[in-house]
Amino acid sequence: MKLCVDVGCGSGQNTAHLADYFQQVIGLDISPHQVAVAQTKNTVANVVYKEGSADSLPFEDASVDLITCCTALHWFNIEAFFAEARRVLRPGGVLACYAYWYPKTFYNDKDLTYIIDELWDSWKEVxxxxxxxxxxxxxxxxxxxxxxxxxxxxxxKFQVEKEETVDTYMDFYLSCAVCQKARDKYGHQHTDQVLNSAKQRILDAMGNKNEQQKLRVQYRYFLRMWRKPTC
Structure with a gap:
């Protein structure tokens, strides 16, 4: 197949995985910073990154074989994006949108996800x-x-499992947009205390104070995918 477009590509973590299946893969993101990070990290010859908006895709009509959105669709103007997807997909082309809520977390066979459940619930207002x-x-x-x-x-059916240190794992929550909103509403000190408390509870449940100890982190994705009629 010729062309895949990864919309809302961020730093390109999803984009590069598509390179083996297409002549060209284009990662598109509205953030110049994210595009710059993706370009710096890119080592794949047939992958390029560009600035662009989901509601104004910079592609010709009926020119794209696959559009992917990894943990991005909910940020878009969905009506406008779908209109653009209809325009640029070739007949038989596919739009695939997938994401996860937040990962399930284990230490050995001990399920620690309840700690993150409670952290996430504490931020419901934001x-x-x-x-x-x-x-x-x-x-x-x-x-x-x-x-x-x-x-x-x-x-x-669609999951990715990784090993991550406690430090790296908590950095994910520190960098998420909801955490930034919590800081705006509750203040940096309070929000950091909540995050540090969650980290400490994880370490206590592990029976290990070493923040470099590995957790087993399971990303369970959901997916919705549509194919454009061929005629």
Whole structure:
């Protein structure tokens, strides 16, 4: 296949995985900073990164084989983005939107996800309005085309498992947009105390004070995917 476009590509973590299947992969993001980071990290010859908006895709009509959105659709103007996807997808082309809510977390066989559940619940007042799309696993998003595939998190068909240190794992929550909003609402000191408390609870549950100790982190994705009719 010729062209894949990864919309809302951020720093390119998802984009590079697509390179083996297409002649060209283009990562598109509205943030100049994220695009610059992706360009700096890029080592794949057929992958390029550009600035661009989901509601004004810089591609010709019927020119794209696959559009992907990894943990990005809920940030878009979905109606405008879907109109653009209809325009640029070739007949038989596919839009695939996938994301995860937050990862399940284990130390050996001990499930520590409840600690993050409680952290996330403590920030409910500062969730973005669009987070309901993550909670509903994009099932409230209107259908783009009749031919479609839906995978729910609970099915366990689409998941990635990693080992991460406690430090790295907590950095994920420190860098997320909801944490930044919590800092704006509650102050940096209070928010950092909440994060440090969650980290300490994880270490206590592990029975290990070493922040470089590895956790098993399981990202359970959900997916909605549509194929454009061929005629």
């Amino acid at each position: 969730w973005f309005q669009t987070h309901h799309h993550l909670q509903s696993e994009y099932t409230e998003v209107p259908d783009l085309y009749q031919e479609q595939v839906t995978i729910r998190r609970a099915e366990g």
